[in-house]
Each structure stands twice: as structure tokens, then as C-alpha cells.
Amino acid sequence: MRRYGKNPDEDDIRSRPNPKGNRPRTNIRPKHEDASEGMVLTVDRGRITCLVEDRVVLAMKARELGRKAAVVGDQVGLVGDLSGKKDTLARIVRIEKRHSVLRRTADDDDPYERVVVANADQLAVVTALADPEPRPRLIDRCLVAAYDGGLEPLLVLTKSDLASPDELLETYKALGIRYVVTRRDELASGYAAGLVREYLDGRVTAFVGHSGVGKTTLVNALVPEDRRRTTGLVNAVTGRGRHTTTSALALPLEKADGWVIDTPGIRSFGLHHVDPSRVILAFPDLVPGTEGCPRACSHDEPDCALDAWVAEGHADPARLYSLRRLLATRERREGD
Ligand SMILES: Nc1nc2c(ncn2[C@@H]2O[C@H](COP(=O)(O)OP(=O)(O)OP(=O)(O)O)[C@@H](O)[C@H]2O)c(=O)[nH]1
Ligand SMILES: [Mg+2]
Ligand SMILES: [Zn+2]
Numbered sequence: 419m420r421r422y423g424k425n426p427d428e429d430d431i432r433s434r435p436n437p438k439g440n441r442p443r444t445n446i447r448p449k450h451e452d453a454s455e456g457m458v459l460t461v462d463r464g465r466i467t468c469l470v471e472d473r474v475v476l477a478m479k480a481r482e483l484g485r486k487a488a489v490v491g492d493q494v495g496l497v498g499d500l501s502g503k504k505d506t507l508a509r510i511v512r513i514e515k516r517h518s519v520l521r522r523t524a525d526d527d528d529p530y531e532r533v534v535v536a537n538a539d540q541l542a543v544v545t546a547l548a549d550p551e552p553r554p555r556l557i558d559r560c561l562v563a564a565y566d567g568g569l570e571p572l573l574v575l576t577k578s579d580l581a582s583p584d585e586l587l588e589t590y591k592a593l594g595i596r597y598v599v600t601r602r603d604e605l606a607s608g609y610a611a612g613l614v615r616e617y618l619d620g621r622v623t624a625f626v627g628h629s630g631v632g633k634t635t636l637v638n639a640l641v642p643e644d645r646r647r648t649t650g651l652v653n654a655v656t657g658r659g660r661h662t663t664t665s666a667l668a669l670p671l672e673k674a675d676g677w678v679i680d681t682p683g684i685r686s687f688g689l690h691h692v693d694p695s696r697v698i699l700a701f702p703d704l705v706p707g708t709e710g711c712p713r714a715c716s717h718d719e720p721d722c723a724l725d726a727w728v729a730e731g732h733a734d735p736a737r738l739y740s741l742r743r744l745l746a747t748r749e750r751r752e753g754d
Contacts, residue, residue: 453495523688544627629683
């Protein structure tokens with residue numbers, strides 16, 4: 419699988435100046451070689467739910483981890499009471515190196531970036547075809563974040579009982595992104611199982627999108643209720659504004675090797691942290707055309723060599739148009 423991630427292991431607070439400076443630490447840290455491996459399923463105000471072997475264990479972060487936050491999808495080392503019994507609390511002493519990170523900022527001017535999900539392979543960008551109306555700008559932003567973070571995008575268009583997907587699919591055709599079109603009444607049948615086989619098996623997939631698009635409906639259809647119960651974790655489906663998902667939650671797929679991660683609805687997807695020059699990496703067919711570009715070309719400026727190269731017939735103009743649209747999405751406000 420192609421990966422575009424840059425230093426995925428860096429902390430989500432790296433853009434903040436360190437108030438204490440880089441004073442070397444003098445205390446010798448315990449090594450915790452005996453720590454057990456676990457995976458973070460959800461985080462709720464400092465309470466971190468982990469899967470350790472087949473037990474759901476509640477834990478908190480050890481002080482020695484400092485400000486580094488454990489997020490859903492993290493592989494962690496735990497010590498203490500790992501029985502998973504009521505009223506026990508383990509300690510997370512280590513967060514393993516991440517192979518991908520999905521980050522976002524609240525908006526583009528906000529330097530505080532948070533890691534939404536760690537170690538996902540795939541980003542399912544969920545968009546309702548109606549109610550709420552699709553917002554291509556938000557989709558574009560999610561795609562940029564996926565390319566930047568090393569996740570392969572999958573477009574999931576929901577509520578096809580309410581509107582046709584044709585227009586949206588036309589917009590994304592040139593990007594060559596895999597897509598699925600779903601509707602709630604079909605999910606109950608064998609359709610969900612087919613989805614799992616085709617797109618989700620063997621992967622960790624994070625579902626993101628605006629509130630009310632049907633992320634939880636989808637995830638719940640993919641993970642049967644009895645299986646959700648065993649993890650003790652349930653995300654309810656939005657009904658009239660209630661039950662909106664409030665924290666990301668990882669659930670294991672049934673009869674498959676993968677995980678699905680439900681996340682709270684987002685209004686915006688700030689890209690302050692993204693280096694626009696990396697977006698070209700998601701367009702390998704255009705990369706050879708950048709040889710004639712000026713140094714540090716943004717590929718969205720008058721001197722960019724791509725225009726002439728594409729005009730010579732080396733690549734599909736629709737691909738360049740799509741690249742430019744993604745590059746421009748960072749400059750534009752989301753309502754545009
Ligand atoms: N008509 C129709 N309604 C759907 C479909 N899928 C989901 N819904 C409804 O849309 C509403 C929102 O669904 P949720 O799954 O809670 O949406 P969500 O994306 O998880 O929302 P947040 O947790 O707030 O981010 C619910 O009332 C669902 O029943 C669909 O395919 N068609
Ligand atoms: Mg939800
Ligand atoms: Zn260029």
C-alpha cells in the first residue's frame with residue numbers, strides 16, 4: 419500500500435512551543451519491559467478504554483508520558499490491573515510508534531492540531547447525498563488530510579434513497595478514488611457484509627464526515643449489536659439532534675480482520691498542519707511533469723510547469739484540474 423505519511427510519530431502538540439525548553443531530563447525512567455500490549459478503543463476525558471488480548475481494560479495515562487496523548491487506534495503498553503474488572507484502572511506507560519496519523523485543526527488559522535485517529539490505513543469520507551446536503555469542499559479537505567496523513571481515501575455516499583450520487587461521482591471521477599453508495603434500508607441485508615469483504619477487510623478504517631450523514635448508522639450495521647456489546651461500547655444513532663457521537667470509537671469487524679472507527683461529526687476540517695507540496699504525491703501520474711517546476715513550486719502558481727506538460731498530452735487535464743482544486747481548498751473558506 420502506498421503511504422504518504424510524514425513523521426507520523428510526532429506528537430500532536432509539536433506545533434506548540436515547549437515552555438520548559440529542551441532541558442534534558444535527569445531522572446531515569448522505568449523501562450516497563452513487562453508492559454502488556456493493547457489498542458486504544460476510545461478516549462473519554464482522560465479515561466482510555468483499551469483492548470488487551472480479549473479484555474476491555476480501562477486505563478489512564480502514566481505521568482511519565484507527559485503531554486503526549488493516546489488516541490483511538492494507538493498501540494500502547496499497559497501495566498497495573500489488566501483484569502478488565504469493574505473499578506480497576508490500568509496505566510498506559512508507552513505509546514508505540516504510529517504508522518499513520520489523521521490530524522486536523524479546528525480551522526485553518528488554528529495552530530493547535532489534534533490527532534483524530536492513529537494507525538488507520540483508510541479514511542472513509544462519509545457524505546450524505548441529501549439531508550444534510552453534500553459539501554464538496556469538506557470532502558476535498560478530508561482527502562487532503564488523508565493524503566497528508568498516509569491514509570488511503572474511500573468515498574462513502576449515504577442516503578441514496580434520498581438523492582442520486584451521479585453528480586458528486588462526476589466531480590470525483592478524475593481523482594480515481596474508490597467509492598461506495600449506500601442506503602440505510604439496504605445495509606440491513608447482505609449488503610453490509612459485501613462492503614466489508616470488498617473495502618474493509620484487513621484494514622483499519624476511520625469514518626469521518628459532517629454530523630448526521632450516517633456514520634454511526636453505517637458502523638453499527640457493519641458491527642452487529644452483540645459484538646458491540648462485548649466491547650461494552652456503544653455509539654447511538656442520531657435522532658433529532660440527540661445521540662450525536664461525542665468521541666471516536668474503534669470496533670472490530672466480524673468475520674474479518676479489520677476495524678472500523680466511528681468519529682464525531684465535524685463542521686470543518688482545518689488544514690493548518692498540511693504541507694500543500696505533499697498533495698502532489700497523491701498524483702503519481704503528474705509527478706514527472708513537475709521536473710520543470712521552479713524550486714518549491716506549490717503547483718498552483720503561474721510558473722508551474724504542469725500546465726504546459728499536461729497541454730502536451732502527458733496526462734489527463736482533469737487530473738490537473740482536480741489537483742488544483744485540492745491545493746486551492748486550503749486557501750478557501752469552507753462555506754465557499
Ligand atoms: N434516509 C436515510 N436516512 C439515513 C440513512 N443513513 C442514516 N440515516 C439517518 O440519518 C440520521 C443520522 O444518522 P447517524 O448515523 O447518527 O449520523 P452520524 O454521521 O453518526 O452523526 P454524528 O454522530 O452527529 O456525527 C439518523 O436519523 C439515521 O437514521 C440513509 O441511508 N437514508
Ligand atoms: Mg454518529
Ligand atoms: Zn509546479
